[in-house]
Amino acid sequence: MTAMPDVISEFETLESQxxxxRLIVWNDPVNLMSYVAYVFRSYFGVSPEKAEKLMLQVHHDGFCTVRSGSREAIESDVQAMHGFGLNATMTQGA
Structure with missing residues (x-):
């Protein structure tokens, strides 16, 4: 019976992988809303309508999940957002 916790632990590790x-962009008091929408359009290539929707979610809710994907891709996106002067982080999960 001692193997059971190890099996569960391994399953949970595989499941979490x-x-x-998720790339999360946070609201800040510095960047204009139009600039945030511009960044979303130019970096992610989304439509003006989608960029506006994401920007408004950041503005009203304080943050927005902009994209999800592999760890490497999201790490790159976080660095890019920082390069644009936006506050962004990443988290794993739904």
Missing amino acids: DKPW
Whole structure:
């Protein structure tokens, strides 16, 4: 019976590796809303309508999950957002 906790632990580890990483952009008092929408359009290539929707979610809710994907891709996106002067982090999960 001592193997059971190890099996559960290994399963939980594998399960957590399958969860996508999320890019979260946070609201800040510095950047204009139009600039945030511009960044979303130019970096992610989304439509003006989608960029506006994401920007408004950041503005009203304080943050927004902009994209999800592999850890490496989201790490790159976080660095890019920092390069644009936006506050961004990443987290794993739904």
